[in-house]
Amino acid sequence: SMTGWAAAKRLFRYLRQDLSFGNFFSLIGTVLATALATIATVIIFQERFMEGAWLYFVLIPALYIGFTYYRKRLGSPPSVEERLGAVIAEQKYYPTSLTEIQLDEVPFHKIVVPLDGSSLAEQALATARAFSRAYNAELEIICVENEEAEENIHMTDAQMIEHRTELQKYISLVSQLIRDDNLEVKTHYRYGEPASEIDAVSREMNADLIVMTTRGKFEIGQIITKSMAQRVIQNTSTPVLLIRPTNNWRSRRSEFKNILVALDGSEAAEQVLPYIRAFANHFDSKVHLFSVPEGSESEGYGEKIKQYLDNVARTLHEEGLNIDAEVSGSGPARSILAESQAEKIDLIMMSSHGRGGVDRSDQIPIGSVALKVIEETLCPVFLLPLHREDMVGRKSVEVSLDELDVELPPEKAEAEETDGD
Template structure:
């Protein structure tokens, strides 16, 4: 499914955490790789404690060294250098399309720190400006020596067609790695119902609790229907219904099940804004519990306002 990976690098060791992930994926999927550096206007002297790449010659030498590192791991990598000193996010999206990349591998940090990239303009605009899925890798002080493997994948679902758009990518990766695929839906409890339903839940706790129990049972049946079809294709699929706050439940599941990758669908332009502006999905990504693969849904396919929205009791 993924045949060409684009890996943006800013010259720092933290950004190089994406290299082991890209190398592992490229070997397993037999994908090609392009390493990219974007020269930034008015770049500071250092980035995350490392000297910032401020000239084309310096950046070319750095990219050549990174390509040699990939070659030592049996992965051939091309290099791309943007010398126009343009906008970072726009350049990543543009070059991704130009080289035919179908996956962008990013370390979740930038000059403004983890939240600066993860919840700021770079990641948001990369998603908004193209249809290329983005794999977000948590930064590690180990840099190029960070370990990376896929053994267990988790796909959070909310019952919508939108969330299910993550399934093909997850199934393809699980097949390539022989990994276990987990499907999970979270149904709130009375005390974790949020939004417009929180007041009715407080006023009618017994009725709300009964409705949520029914919803939890239906969620289990929903997951098993999806898993059944995937098992017929030879996949190893587990399902689970969690109860409580979606972020806490999913983060706990990642730790307890030792999940290596979470695969999630995200919307187009308006949907991305919802996801990156305080939604459950953005909070979950912000926990840094595991790498996250975001599969972008075109705007015309948007059907729900937010991924992993907390379930609400029926009216």
């Protein structure tokens, strides 16, 4: 009887959300059946009360009090574990990202490629061109002049103009080479803080992907935690494909035949799933779903996460993907790196947050696992920063590359006029 009324309450909520004949008749049928069960229960209690039915009025409150007490002592289960329990209890897996987002809704129409004139940054071009060709996407080449950079502060005005002209000629040459390869390309020359301007171009052009190296002209000798790549990820909500410039051939591959996807059971990590399908279908990739049995002290967590991965793999396999799943290791970042080397992975895919949840501040701090993976892996990393509110108050100046008679930025031009006066 109690279960019936609980079911009726839930069906009533469903009916309010989706007013349909099916939900209406389900509610009516449940209410009638529950009412009959309740009447029968009352009759039984009335007839058998003195024969022991009164014990229910003692046992049920006692059990409720005991359950409530120990439930509070145990505390709420972690969100990931609670979600895994629900998924496994239903014996099916229909995450929002798989049911509501179709493959053709995750295209790459516009790809941003930041360049700074260095050979290190140029190593992103091969991958960007491969994506442009595979998805018929337009490349957005951006070069940002950071006047506050240490090497620019001590330049004279004449040196600054010469430096700017060289950069613009360089970007023009790169764009022309791309056009000669029958690919669409646009160029952007900006003044300001590079990470902010890269994000600004991504937003203005409604870009679907940023392809860049983890080190550029100003990051030589620095670790990734201080690099431009991290600052871009902190600013942007656009997916970022990071290429680590090394002499290792696997780091510079432009086709991804073996993809490792890091999942932990959280909805945040699942946001990468639609991109898995897009990559795998275009590059005919084998996908390795991977998780580490850590993050919960509850008994059987490793078994739950394995069943979760198997369900995800089964769902994607039904769509024709070549996919397998594995749960192993100790320490997420260390295990992901070891697995990528053992399986000769060409691309690691992950979100910038897993169990930590979404950070709603102005910037998105990179999770420690993602940070360590980016810093130490030799293969490219596809990182999906979690979305946040658009940043406001950013100012930038667009300069046409057709104008080789370069003028000073407005700030310097105004300063010179003031000095002249």
